[in-house]
Amino acid sequence: MSSHSFSKRAYSFFKTYPSAAKLLLLSTCSGGGLLVYSDSNPLKRTLTADGQETKKKKVVVLGSGWGGYSFLSYLNNPNYDVQVVSPRNFFLFTPLLPSVTNGTVEARSIVEPIRGLMRKKGFEYTEAECVKIDASNKKILCRSKDGASKDAKEFDMDYDILVVAVGAKPNTFNTPGVEENAHFLKEAEDALKIRQSVINSFERASLPDLTEEERKKILHFVVVGGGPTGVEFSAELHDFLVEDVAKIYPKVQEFTRITLLEAGDHILNMFDKRITAFAEEKFQRDGIDLKTKNMVVGVTADEISTKEIATGRIVSEPYGMVVWSTGIGIRPVIKEFMHQIGQGQRRVLATDEWLRVEGCDSVYALGDTATINQRRVMEDIAAIFSKADKGETGTLNKKEFKSVVKDICQRYPQVELYLKKKKLRNIANLLKSANGDDTEVNIETFKQALSEVDTQMKNLPATAQVASQQGKYLAKCFNKMEKCEKKPEGPLRFRGEGRHRFQPFRYRHFGSFAPLGGEQTAAELPGDWVSIGHSSQWLWYSVYASKLVSWRTRSLVVSDWVRRFIFGRDSSSI
Amino acid sequence: MSSHSFSKRAYSFFKTYPSAAKLLLLSTCSGGGLLVYSDSNPLKRTLTADGQETKKKKVVVLGSGWGGYSFLSYLNNPNYDVQVVSPRNFFLFTPLLPSVTNGTVEARSIVEPIRGLMRKKGFEYTEAECVKIDASNKKILCRSKDGASKDAKEFDMDYDILVVAVGAKPNTFNTPGVEENAHFLKEAEDALKIRQSVINSFERASLPDLTEEERKKILHFVVVGGGPTGVEFSAELHDFLVEDVAKIYPKVQEFTRITLLEAGDHILNMFDKRITAFAEEKFQRDGIDLKTKNMVVGVTADEISTKEIATGRIVSEPYGMVVWSTGIGIRPVIKEFMHQIGQGQRRVLATDEWLRVEGCDSVYALGDTATINQRRVMEDIAAIFSKADKGETGTLNKKEFKSVVKDICQRYPQVELYLKKKKLRNIANLLKSANGDDTEVNIETFKQALSEVDTQMKNLPATAQVASQQGKYLAKCFNKMEKCEKKPEGPLRFRGEGRHRFQPFRYRHFGSFAPLGGEQTAAELPGDWVSIGHSSQWLWYSVYASKLVSWRTRSLVVSDWVRRFIFGRDSSSI
Structure with missing residues (x-):
């Protein structure tokens, strides 16, 4: 039996040279990229001279998503005792989640078990949900995930x-x-349920003795929300219908319909207009029923009701399955925490530019949980002026002004955005435009020059990219905590003495992607560069498959693609 | 970006030469075996000379397991209109199911979507469960699988x-x-639930503030039933504990315990004694707590109670998780059907040797659903004798005897088994041993010679091997139905005229396997050949990965093994 003996030989080869096997697979899957593979190297605990462990600060991290996982990946300071609490014992690579809904990629391929990272870093993990934060006592209440038929703890x-x-x-x-x-x-379970539900819809529509109306109802898929997730899911579903359903459910294919509902004027409205237009045209060509300016007002077991925003007219339609992907809301534990720390009136938890939660001590927040409450230049304008006015003359000369320029730009990111928008090279030009050629600036001119700067303040979007950059930023701050406490590296404190410990968080936009199905992805890159097509698809993957994702995940995803390419998508309803 | 361009090049290459991609993967995964790949070739419908479709017989097949799927795979008769009804729209390769429980293999890799086969063969499939068989009206009642929150039909x-x-x-x-x-x-869902539950157990046991007793309770895994499934699951669980848990849950590993309960004297009692002994010793070495001669009498949410059979003493122990794998029971729809056709007193549905259900017309049953009610030689002995006694002399001469020997052996498989046991070359020797050297045999001597033959009658085991052979057998009968109706190929009818249409079903035992963990498998092969070790592991796979399983399944399973080998098992609880 030749197959037998080959396998056996291969087996004993790999048993003898395990690293050869690793190399083999990596070189197969890495696509020619750099080969980096290192076994786990747990951090050693810091020991004092007499061999005793030093008392470490206990850092508790809530969550294992983009923010938390990125923070944990970059955290490298042996002086912290790190404890992770999350109800999900894995990191989920969310950009590929829509691909899981139709089996282009398997859920298990886009998760990274957190225990692996814990072992490598010497951190502790507890599978539980934080249900209450008690900031005044520096303590949290956790509840364990409910294991089958056992009580939660x-x-x-x-x-x-x-x-x-x-x-x-x-x-x-x-x-x-x-x-x-x-x-x-939002979660891996959601995607798996959708996958099962889509297949079940086709199986149910294939049952005998159904009217055409019934089949049409069952196979009417409604997607609510024209953001990247909703658009990508619609596109993936359409691909599935065209590439697979036509073959495996030929008798009911004609009854399928996809409706995409969006309350705004356009889908992908955070993207460049060219992308929106391309996506809308593509969807039209694909036969996806795109209804913008329509708000969902209610969903019953059988019907979805939408209101045409312009006319107020309400229409109800039968549907088989609704996928809701519009906007994000605040978790109850955070809501309660906000009340506790005097943020009860806010819509979302606020931090300062160093990701410290406002109104309480030693608590940081990042990712979709919080937004940075960027300080306005106008609030601080008097303080800035008096700080710069070292001679206390009531005016700033060139030298005085120059001494704070860098700090202003570091402290208030809106300044740079404003300069960029006005196409000014630096803040001196801004001042010049307000003050003519005068070399001395008084407070009024200073105010006037900077008066419009704050219009450039924007909340960061709730994306994986932001969360992961914040995680990395915070970890790097933690890594140099001891150093920076002695020698602060941040900008000048305008309202106090000395400098801030760290540079404030600064978001770098590497581009946004919107997969549109049919192996086409729209990409909006920095510098107004818009790209649509196959190459963006690959760019999209390359960007996301950056440092956070392990070789394991990368090779699993690639092998899923190969599987799908050869065997098609699996239609088993498990 | 080199990775990007490589992928792109590979992509366009495979797009241009899709068959090259298939060949590439196949030659990677097939282990050097024969490359056979053909695209779907749906059967053409039979047309009469004037282009009209002939009226076809409607064959309804219930089930998509080993029996049903094997039947459908081999069925090739264009005169049947085939309709499959099963609540599971995939075939499940059950021998690898225990491997799914700890992630050695993914569930999706060992299923074969039935829609693929349907398309290839031109059969119809309905995802529903048969809830009632109405044999007198030749009709069944089906109930659709309940799609999320929609009513069943x-x-x-x-x-x-x-x-x-x-x-x-x-x-x-x-x-x-x-x-x-x-x-x-038993099902893919079961294995996935067990996998989740095992991981959850470890996460729960890792929670803070637990006593040692609580951790021990949570990590006490009890397996009930020492048959191949229970043994393999215990072995896989043990492998998982040793190979993975030690790394990812180092703090709680010491609290784990596996108990294997078996009511009989030994585990694997259908196997050769050498295998049983080896398995029991291996389990002892591995630290698996093996308790034979113990019957489970009750399971509460926290405790499992067992009765020591010898003493009647009942012991209750705390446990975290129980896996029950002992014996099979009859499905309600079959129970009801048996009452209907007068088999209400039997323990299991009976068919004749041609797999036709006894007591009703045009219904066949195979696999675990039914057993073959083998006819005794002694019941027919007078008929056989009189059929052979063409001269009606009251005795059989050599020629008369010879004329029925072959038919007897074909009709009653126990005869051959008996001869084999007695180490006799043929039935003539048997007669000779009863009759000395007399050339004429009377009915009494004939009876006496065959009197012990029926002791060799055995029910076939409820295994995948039996079901799949029965499916293949039945399909082949259906394929040659028209031919054999004209020219029967079966043995002589002793109680009627002419010959039986087909040879009765004959089971060929290709061996039994019991994976024991640590890449060791015990194999019991025909001819008392017993093999234990790595080679049996590969043999085990080669045998099962026979014609029924597609290249898709084969390559997925192999790639799962490669994944596990390189990256270890995944501990994410999804």
Whole structure:
């Protein structure tokens, strides 16, 4: 039996040279990239001269998503005792989640078990959900995930420093019936359920003795929300219908319909207009029923009701399956925490530019959980002026002004954005435009020059990219904590003495992607560069498959693609 | 970006030469075996001379397991209109199911979507469960699988011929609490649930503030049933503990315990004694707590109670998770059907040697659903004798005897087994031993010679091997139905005129396998050949990976093995 003996030989070869096997697969899957593979190297605990462990600060990290996982990946400071609490014992590579809904990629291929990272880093992990943050006592209340038919367990945990990265929950905007009848697309389980539900829809529509209306109802897929997730899911579903359903369910294919509902004027409205137009045209060509300016007002078990925003007219339509992917909402534990720390009136948890939660001590928040409450230049304008006015003359000369320029730009990112928008080379030009050629500037001119700067303030989008950059930023701050406490590297404190410990967080936009199906992806890159097509698809993957994702995930995803390419998508309903 | 351009080049290459991609993967995965790949070739419908479709017989097949899937794979007769009804739209390669419980193999890799086969063969499939067989009206009642929050649908279906291959359900022997608290291991969902539950157990045991007793309880895994499935699951679980848990849950590893309970004297009691002994010793070495001669009498949410058979003493122990894999029970739809056709007193549905259900017309049953009610030689002995005694002399001469020898052996498989056991070359020797050297045999001597033959009658085991051979056998009968109706190829009818249409079903035992963990498999092969070790592991796979399983399944399983080998098992709880 030749197959037998080959396998056996291969087996004993790999048994003898395990690293050869690793290399073989890596070189197969890495696509010619750099080969880097190192076994786990747990951090050694810091020991004092007499061999005793030093008392470490306990850092508790809530969440294992983009923010938390990125923070943990980059954290490298042996002086912290790190404890991770998350109900999900894996990191989920969310950009590929829509691909899981039709089996282009397997859910297991886009998750990274957190225990692996814990082992490598010497961190602790507890599979539990934080249900209450008690900031005044520096302690959290956790509840264990409910294992089958066993009771959940509650327990307290102390912290010295808390890093909150619990993400957000889907936002139904209190639309009646959504919670009960719609699918969401945020977690791996959601994607698996959608996959099962899509296949079940086709199986149900293939049953005998159904009327045409019934089949049409069952196979009417409604996607609510024209953001990247909703658009990508619609596109993936369309691909599945065209590439696979036509073959495996030929008799019911004609009854399928995809409706994409968006309350705004256009889908992908955060993207460049060219992309929006391309996507809308492509969807039209594909036969996806695109309804913009339509708001969902209710979902029953059988019908979805939408309101045409212009006319107020309400239309109800039968549907088979609804996927809800519009906006994010705040988690109850964060809501409660906000009340506690005097942020009860805000829509979302606020941090300063160093990701420290406002109104409490030693708590950081990042990712979709929080937004940075960027300080306005106008609030601080007097302080800035008096700080710069070393001679206390009431005016700034060139030298005085130059001494704070760099700090202003570091402290207030909106300044640079404003200069860029006005196409000015530096802040001196801005001043010049307000003050003519005068070399001395008084407070009024200074105010006037900077008066419009704050219009450039923007909240960062709730994306994986932001969360992961914040995680990395925070970890790097933690890594140099001791050094920077002695020698601060941040900008000048305008309202106090000395300098800030760290540079504030600065987001670098590497581009946004919107996969549009048919192996086409729209990409919006920095510098107004828009690209649509196959090459963007690959660019998209290359960008996301950056440092956070392991070789394991990369090779699993590639092998899933190969599998799908050869065998098609699997239609088994498991 | 080199990775990008490589992928792009590979992509366009495979796009241009898709068959090259297929060949590439196949030659990678097939282990040097024969490369056979053909695209789907749907059967053409038979047309009469004037282009009209002939009226075809409608064959309804219930079930998509080993029996049903094998039948469908080999069925090749264009005169049948085939309709498959099964609640599971895939075939499940059950021998690898225990490997799914710890992630050695993915569930999706060992399933074969049935829609693929349907398309290739031009058969119809309906995802529904048969809930009632109405044999007198040749019709079945089906109920659709309940799609999320939608109501199930019921409908009738007519048949001309019914093939029942619905398998069996787990047998709890009415032990209280088993249904509610134990896991089973029969379906893909079961294996996935067990996998999740095992990981959850470790996460729960890792929670803070637990006593040692609580951790020990959570990590006490109990397996009930020392048959191949229970043994393999225990072995796989043990491998998981040793190879992975030690690394990812180092703090709780010491609290784990596996108990294997078996009511009989030994585990694997259907195997050769050498295998049983080897397995028991290996389990002892591995630290698996093996308790034979112990019967489970009850399972509560926290405790499992066992009775020592010898002493009657009942012991209750705390446990974390119970997997029940002992024996199979009859499905309700079959139970009801048996009452209907007068088999209500039997333990299991009976068919004749041609797999036709006894007591009704045009219904066949195979696999775990039914057993063959083998006819005794002694019941027919007078008929056989009189049929052979062409001269009606009251004795058989050599020539008369010879004329029926072949038919007897074909009709009654126990004869050959008996001869083999007695080490006799043929039936003539048997007669000689009873009759000395007399050339004429009377009925009494004839009876006496064959009197012990029926002791060799055995029910076939409820295995995948039997079901798949029965499916193939039945398909081949159906394929040559028209030919054999004109020219029967079976043995002489002793009680009627002419010959039987087909040879009766004859089971060929290709060996039994029991994977014992640590890449060791015990194999019992025909001719008392027993093999234990790595080579049997490969043999085991080669045998099962026979014609039924597609290249897709084969390559997926191999790639899962490669993944596990390189990256270890995944501990994400999805």
